[in-house]
Amino acid sequence: MVMNRSWSNRKTPVIGILTARKKDGLIAGNGTLFMELQKKLISLNGISFIFTLDGVHQEAIDGFIFNPERNGWEKITTPFPDLVYNRIPFRRSEEELKRSMFFASLKEKNIPFFNPGFIDKSELYHLFKNHPFLHTFIPATIPANHKQMLSAFLSHHQSIYLKPSRSARGNGIFKLELDTEKKIQIKGLIEYHEFISFDYFWEEWESRLLENKYLAQEEIKSILYEGKRIDFRILAHAENNHYKVTGIGIRQSQKQDITTHIPSGGRLLPYELLQNEEYDLFFETLVQHIGASLSETFGFFGEFSIDMGISQSGQYYIYEVNSKPMSFDETDIEERKIEHLCQLFLELTGKNKD
Known part of the structure; x- marks a missing residue:
């Protein structure tokens, strides 16, 4: 399928979602996220497609578009999009991206690139250690x-x-x-x-x-709930030159206390279980500082998630910041993520909803 640029007069964006291929040649990435973004963008009279670096040509891109009516993917050849959303899942693929001429092509065409890449933990630590606010919340x-x-x-x-x-x-x-x-x-x-x-x-x-x-x-001795360690997982998105909390979940360790991640046996708890005004205010302040610091140092970050805890003495601690957040098990947070991403696409491309 060859798609022309007839949609360029729309008031909503055409989003190119950049991903990568697995070793077997198949397309990798969060397929559910890609499909839900397409559905939401179509409701806004917009469109999205996914592509990999090997599909990029001088003036066109070979990619794939999700067709909700057929519930399937179709191959397309399309002009460059209004914005590129980076969802490359592998660090090795991002290294290939850095060595390519793709960034130069986007700059020449004045196309925004959303999310620079993965965050190295060492770089993150040194960035936060020297930050006037964030250094307080970094474990030794x-x-x-x-x-x-x-x-x-x-x-x-x-x-x-x-x-x-x-x-x-x-x-x-x-x-x-x-x-x-x-x-x-x-x-x-x-x-x-x-x-x-x-x-x-x-x-x-x-x-x-x-x-x-x-x-x-x-090791931070985290607060306990029913005798088990808990951590907070916070999702944030940019909006009108600020960063806002999209959703908060609680993860509780179960069989082991090394990590609270759900794939490693952690348990999901609703944030409302422990929510209070102090937590709400702190998390909102935290995401603003982290978002601004990341974007100032590495390039624009439109989204990120934070893994953090609270010690038994009441001190807040940042454990991780993830530039390409995993899916949240909370369906309401996932729905808000799709909504916030699409609104951010509108903002970054300068196009407004009808």
Whole structure:
């Protein structure tokens, strides 16, 4: 199917959703999100399509468009869109994007690029550490690349997390603990190891820590609900040069306390269970500072999610910021996400709803 530019006079945007191919050549990404965005945009008299970098040509793009009437995808060749929404799911694919001439093409055509890319945990930590407001909410963190420094850090905190700089969804995270007999215990979602000393631990784990550029972060003793640790997951979107909370969920650990992520066995709780005016105000203030800081440093971020907790002493802590949020299990938050994204598309392209 060849689509012409007859829609260019519409008052709503044409959105190109950039994704990537899996190793088997199939299109990757959040198919449900892509379909729901298309349905919403059609209701606004707009349209969207998905594409990968290998489908980009000098003046046209080969991609795929979702047809709700047929409930299926159709191949298309189309002119460049009004805006490109970055939903590349793989870091290796983003590295290919950075080496390509695609950004130059968008700049030449004056096409906005929505969300610069994945956030490296080391870069995020240094950004927030030097921020006048956000530095207060960062757990103590060091690079896990020096034996003596890591040993001293563990001795001071007794229990720490090891996190790879370039990962998401709790992948590769471990808890490192020093027990009363000075033995070293390291726990993952599946793995468990014990060492009689830090020297033995370092000998076995040094290459892994260095290769994946691990960070070490103090463990925060989070508030409990019914005896189990809980964290907050906050979704935020840009709107009229500000950032607003789109939705908040609570995740509770169950069989393990390393992470509260649902895929790792965490439990979903409604935010209303603990909601109060103080939390509401703090989360709204937090997303404004984080959004502004990210966009000023890395380029415009239209959306992000935050994983954070509250210590048993009442201190707020930021654990992660995700530039390409996973789907929320709360259907109402997912619905608001689609609504806010489409309204942001309208804003960024300068086109107004009929």
